[in-house]
Amino acid sequence: MADEIFAPLRAGTLTLRALRASDAAQLHRLVNDWEVARMLARVPFPYPRQLADEWIASTRAQIEAGTAWHLAITRDDALLGCVGLTTSPDAPRHAELGYWVGRRHWGEGIGPEAAGRVARWALANLDLDVIHASALEENKRSAAVLTRIGFVEDGMAEQDFTARNARLPVRRFRAGRAELSAPPPETPPAETPAPAAPEAAPGVRLLLVAACALIDPDGRVLLARRPEGKPMAGLWEFPGGKLAPGETPEVCLIRELKEELGIDVSAACLAPFAFASHPLEGRHLLMPLYLCRRWNGTVEGLEGQALAWVRPNKLSDYAMPPADRPLVALLRDFL
Numbered sequence: 464m465a466d467e468i469f470a471p472l473r474a475g476t477l478t479l480r481a482l483r484a485s486d487a488a489q490l491h492r493l494v495n496d497w498e499v500a501r502m503l504a505r506v507p508f509p510y511p512r513q514l515a516d517e518w519i520a521s522t523r524a525q526i527e528a529g530t531a532w533h534l535a536i537t538r539d540d541a542l543l544g545c546v547g548l549t550t551s552p553d554a555p556r557h558a559e560l561g562y563w564v565g566r567r568h569w570g571e572g573i574g575p576e577a578a579g580r581v582a583r584w585a586l587a588n589l590d591l592d593v594i595h596a597s598a599l600e601e602n603k604r605s606a607a608v609l610t611r612i613g614f615v616e617d618g619m620a621e622q623d624f625t626a627r628n629a630r631l632p633v634r635r636f637r638a639g640r641a642e643l644s645a646p647p648p649e650t651p652p653a654e655t656p657a658p659a660a661p662e663a664a665p666g667v668r669l670l671l672v673a674a675c676a677l678i679d680p681d682g683r684v685l686l687a688r689r690p691e692g693k694p695m696a697g698l699w700e701f702p703g704g705k706l707a708p709g710e711t712p713e714v715c716l717i718r719e720l721k722e723e724l725g726i727d728v729s730a731a732c733l734a735p736f737a738f739a740s741h742p743l744e745g746r747h748l749l750m751p752l753y754l755c756r757r758w759n760g761t762v763e764g765l766e767g768q769a770l771a772w773v774r775p776n777k778l779s780d781y782a783m784p785p786a787d788r789p790l791v792a793l794l795r796d797f798l
């Protein structure tokens with residue numbers, strides 16, 4: 464019922480979903496516990512029952528407004544705690560992560576599972592680069608959860624704690640794509656050793672990727688969002704992918720555009736435009752970019768990736784991998 468505002472996330476045995484009015488009684492039981500409330504900044508103690516109703520309604524309004532995502536942590540339909548991510552208009556591309564778990568479920572690994580999932584989901588699907596989190600200095604358990612997910616400590620601060628009626632020291636943590644994205648595969652398929660030229664730096668390994676800027680009749684360029692689970696998840700890119708062994712860039716693109724977007728492209732319609740040459744995760748990315756204005760079929764994100772048709776002068780509003788920045792400037796000037 465009523466989960467249409469947010470497609471639930473799975474995390475191991477947990478489901479993270481929008482809070483519902485019917486969660487209020489259980490939420491109240493779990494959070495109206497001194498051991499839980501004393502660790503949380505904005506939770507009063509005792510926690511009035513009516514506040515649970517009001518808070519749940521406000522979380523649903525925030526999801527609909529796209530400002531915060533406070534979710535129920537559930538297992539077998541039972542509410543175990545909450546995990547939330549809040550954005551702030553003053554700090555674009557940054558968000559704050561928080562979570563709590565009912566006392567009887569401590570020690571079950573629920574915090575890292577739920578908070579890690581929301582953090583990775585958020586970087587892949589929201590316009591974010593950095594997620595921050597705080598743990599009360601005395602709350603070693605919470606600090607350990609953050610470290611386990613990949614957060615790194617970022618200094619100390621102070622925060623007001625409503626239930627304690629006090630301002631207390633907190634440890635600050637932060638994580639970005641480098642900390643939270645999946646690591647690159649151990650043996651990438653299209654990694655080609657650099658030829659042994661005398662001037663080649665020892666050990667430089669090339670990563671060959673072919674990419675394509677599809678251009679529609681209105682002159683808009685197609686960008687695709689890298690999905691959760693891939694390195695640089697959440698950044699926007701030109702569709703394409705790694706060259707499989709024996710492939711030319713054109714053959715690679717024809718294959719990738721079919722697999723990723725469901726369209727048929729012919730090599731004659733792929734116009735070489737520019738290339739990116741950039742260090743990437745211990746290798747060196749060499750990526751020819753082609754332009755394509757003609758294809759057969761309807762463009763669809765077949766791998767669940769978000770797509771955007773973007774006017775050339777708006778391309779810089781989209782966060783892209785560092786290698787793409789010079790390409791974006793060239794493309795904007797060309798189109």
Ligand SMILES: Nc1nc2c([nH]c(=O)n2[C@H]2C[C@H](O)[C@@H](COP(=O)(O)OP(=O)(O)OP(=O)(O)O)O2)c(=O)[nH]1
Pocket residue numbers: 672673674693694695699700701702703704705706743748750784785786787
């Ligand atoms: N397709 C594409 N990849 C880019 C761009 N900019 C950029 O740095 N890259 C990097 C990201 C990745 O490290 C690499 C592409 O690899 P990928 O993982 O997306 O390739 P793939 O589709 O073959 O994916 P997979 O089968 O290995 O999961 O190139 C871009 O604009 N488009």
